[in-house]
Amino acid sequence: MTAVRPDPTVRPYSVSYVDESVAKIDEQTLACVRFGRNLPPIDDPRSITIELEQLDAAPQAQLWRSETPVQHGIDDNINYAINGEVLFGSIRLEESDLLHIDNASFRTYVRLDRLMQKLGYPCWQRVWIYMADITQGDGDAERYRQFSLGRHRALSLKPGFELNLPAATAIGTHGSGLNIYFIAGKSPGIQVENPRQVSAFSYPREYGPRSPSFSRATLRRWAEGAHLYVSGTASIVGHASQHLDDPAMQLNEVANNIRALVQNALDHHYAGQDASECTPLGLKLYLRDRHYLPALRSQIPQLFGAATPILCMEGDICRRDLLLEVEGIYAMPGTAQ
Numbered sequence: 366m367t368a369v370r371p372d373p374t375v376r377p378y379s380v381s382y383v384d385e386s387v388a389k390i391d392e393q394t395l396a397c398v399r400f401g402r403n404l405p406p407i408d409d410p411r412s413i414t415i416e417l418e419q420l421d422a423a424p425q426a427q428l429w430r431s432e433t434p435v436q437h438g439i440d441d442n443i444n445y446a447i448n449g450e451v452l453f454g455s456i457r458l459e460e461s462d463l464l465h466i467d468n469a470s471f472r473t474y475v476r477l478d479r480l481m482q483k484l485g486y487p488c489w490q491r492v493w494i495y496m497a498d499i500t501q502g503d504g505d506a507e508r509y510r511q512f513s514l515g516r517h518r519a520l521s522l523k524p525g526f527e528l529n530l531p532a533a534t535a536i537g538t539h540g541s542g543l544n545i546y547f548i549a550g551k552s553p554g555i556q557v558e559n560p561r562q563v564s565a566f567s568y569p570r571e572y573g574p575r576s577p578s579f580s581r582a583t584l585r586r587w588a589e590g591a592h593l594y595v596s597g598t599a600s601i602v603g604h605a606s607q608h609l610d611d612p613a614m615q616l617n618e619v620a621n622n623i624r625a626l627v628q629n630a631l632d633h634h635y636a637g638q639d640a641s642e643c644t645p646l647g648l649k650l651y652l653r654d655r656h657y658l659p660a661l662r663s664q665i666p667q668l669f670g671a672a673t674p675i676l677c678m679e680g681d682i683c684r685r686d687l688l689l690e691v692e693g694i695y696a697m698p699g700t701a702q
């Protein structure tokens with residue numbers, strides 16, 4: 366088989382990091398995601414602001430740009446942009462909406478689902494969740510576990526839902542409230558799991574009353590080329606956290622996990638292609654403590670590629686013993702089966 370080089374221009378949208386000072390919203394913008402505390406608001410439903418501090422000198426924004434003009438609006442307090450291929454949506458809940466987090470997350474997922482159906486993009490593909498104080502509360506009362514409970518209740522309304530879960534990230538902020546943004550499509554993505562890890566939706570009871578409803582990755586095929594949305598990936602093997610108190614070893618384990626996940630996508634959905642055909646378009650590294658970063662710097666290009674754009678941020682991982690997490694988007698070859 367002839368290898369087909371990934372070419373971002375054949376996909377219906379591109380994603381990139383740009384200097385925040387030059388990030389402009391125009392008629393082809395699906396979303397402009399900014400990360401930082403106390404950023405001035407931008408009055409456009411495609412502007413998304415997440416209260417996580419970036420750790421590099423020049424702050425970056427993540428720009429999602431459509432190849433074709435975008436329609437956008439606000440419906441049921443949900444911001445959205447559509448281009449005929451994807452829906453990019455976002456919603457914010459304040460702390461006053463989070464008195465019962467399980468009910469709030471249940472109702473929010475139901476509302477988002479309803480808008481997805483109404484606009485004609487019924488398939489969840491990728492979800493980002495940023496919640497203040499995510500590990501606050503003990504045992505099953507922890508905010509993250511309560512969130513997972515409501516999410517499970519909503520997503521499990523669909524029979525067979527565990528074979529059709531979106532990739533996800535869930536990170537804690539030091540701000541307030543809950544931000545969710547997401548990508549939905551007209552047809553289902555392909556769920557990809559990691560052979561090194563127990564699927565999150567099958568985690569045992571010790572991690573909460575309901576397991577977290579997300580897939581390790583979603584493969585999104587286009588007419589030519591594909592995207593692989595890689596979920597927040599931590600230093601977990603099987604279902605157990607590894608290398609407690611060692612950020613360098615955790616980062617190395619994360620790289621092992623992402624490598625295995627990408628290879629699994631290739632093994633199952635491509636024939637005879639190797640990982641060199643997969644290009645990371647952008648990664649995010651979340652660190653529980655910014656002071657880990659200097660010691661990790663030299664490891665990052667070796668583990669994730671010298672040319673790979675990576676945004677480093679301070680944020681809480683949703684298991685207290687995890688120090689860091691990496692997520693990202695890969696351009697995949699065009700010959701997916």
Ligand code: 3EB
Pocket residue numbers: 494513533534535565577578579596597598599601683684
């Ligand atoms: C893990 O692998 C780490 O609840 O949506 C990573 C990505 C994690 C997404 C979520 C949780 C979520 O279990 C935590």
